Amino acid sequence: FLSCREQPIFSTRAHVFQIDPATKRNWIPASKHALTVSYFYDATRNVYRIISVGGTKAIINSTITPNMTFTKTSQKFGQWADSRANTVYGLGFASEQHLSQFAEKFQEVKEAARLAREKSQDKTELTNPALNITSHQVLPSPIISSNGPGEDKLFRSQSADVEITTEKERLKKMLSEGSVSEVQWEAEFFSLQDNNNKLVAALHEANANVDQWKKQLTAYQEETETLRQRVAELESQGTHDSSSENNKEELSQTLEELELLIKAKDEEIQMLKSQKCGRWEAEGEREETLQKLQELEARNAELEQRLHLAEQTLAESLAEREKMHNEVTKVAEIMDVKIFELSELRQGLAKLVES
Secondary structure: OOOOOOEEEEEEEEEEEEEEEOOOEEEEEEEOOOOOEEEEEEEEOEEEEEEEOOOOEEEEEEOOOOOOOOOOOOOOEEEEEOOOOOOOEEEEEHHHHHHHHHHHHHHHHHHHHHHHHHHHHHHHOOOHHOOOOOOOOOOOOOOOOOOOOOOOOOOOOOOHHHHHHHHHHHHHOOOOOOHHHHHHHEEEEEEEEHHHHHHHHHHHHHHHHHHHHHHHHHHHHHHHHHHHHHHHHHHHHHHOOOHHHHHHHHHHHHHHHHHHHHHHHHHHHHHHHHHHHHHHHHHHHHHHHHHHHHHHHHHHHHHHHHHHHHHHHHHHHHHHHHHHHHHHHHHHHHHHHHHHHHHHHHHHHHHHHOO
């Protein structure tokens, strides 16, 4: 899916999601961990693409067109629709700054794609045989930001060495205990946030149904009270004709049916109240998850500080050890000299004794 003509112009790390094709509402995670998401430029075809690879499979392969729009749905999440792939892609970033950088690149690539399309159309018109005009070859223009010359917003192709070095640094960072836990909690946070949005929508719908049932209950109660008064009036009259007795029985039966209906509505209201309490509990779990994420960030900072101190201590120990080794070597050399001198002295004494 990648050709030698394409070069990476921007790369970042993010959790990749795709919209559920069945519901068109729920997000489906594309992988368990964050992936590298890159912008690629094909100079031959003058085409820009967003590509992300998981293993040997292309998770994202989206060609940027001028009518695409990247939308920030939260501080760390953004999405865009790809009509060619018939899906919606979502990206969850580690920080708001990474999201802003990706959104800026998306806007610049979108503008570059628009300019490329316009130049392609102009070139087609100039080389139309009916006009009998041969135009000069139109080279792809550099990708210039709309922010003006004061800001460095030009795309730059990254070399293979820089890409490998960056990837190694990211892997080293991900191997620490705090960073791995942080990524896991971040993915769980996005899942809880999506579930929370569903619960809020269901809660609004349930509240609307409760209000409607309360109105119906009030109407039934008023009708029941009217029927009770009617029954009391009929009983006070003391008439014993068959027609009055039949009306009384019908009214009594209607009254019982209304009471049963009121009881059923009361049960439904209690069930909705219990569901509402369950949603409040889910909101509490989301707050607890956020608190745990903050604790993990603090733990990660503490581990990094402890690692720095351990590295300093190790360096000092190595220096001290080298110093002791040098001193021992010097002492050994002195001992060797003393032993040699002592040996010569003994030989001299032996000769004196013999003489």
